[in-house]
Amino acid sequence: MPTSLSQPADLTCPQCGHRFAAEVWLIVDAAERPDLLEKAQQGTLHEVACPNCGPIGQLDAPLLLFRPDATPPLLFSPAQETSAEQDREHARQLVSRLRQALGPAWRDEWLAQGLPGVPRPLLPLALKEGLEAAQRKMQEQAAGGLPIPPEFRDDLQKAKEAEGRYLRHSDRAALDQAAAAWARILDHPAFPAAPGGWRTWKRPSPPISRR
């Protein structure tokens, strides 16, 4: 089965009321679909166009990128109007789906350092210049923006500790804790909001149904 995963969505154009179907990409395998990787790099993967009115905005959806030849091979970019708990659930579901799709090609060591998360506005930078460039930008923005409250530092500490436990003991619960802590950090208002000009649509239901 294909590794990349999309979900159909029935949308109503906020401008003309036209109803149309769209495809929301949730997992992109860069080797399988370089066209979708290109769109993610340009920040247009979740852009939606009404057949009558043209481009009308971006859908708010999580995205798991699988780049078999890159380091790191997995990148998660959470949806923007979601809680940390929802982000964690999305990450868990998408990783689980990818693992199934890849079968024996899946490697547990891809998650040995945790699942790297990238806020959506920084995803194009992370894909073009690397995760470190995006992380530097996050640090700059956090340092130059709001003062960092204590719970933020706690989460960083928790994420590091949990990742250490996962590395030492292959402890799944520790990996989940690390993902949750990172998700809270990424959810923090110190991180940038959606780029101006785009409407972010709230989806009424979680992107993937629970198993």
Ligand SMILES: [Zn+2]
């Ligand atoms: Zn329209």
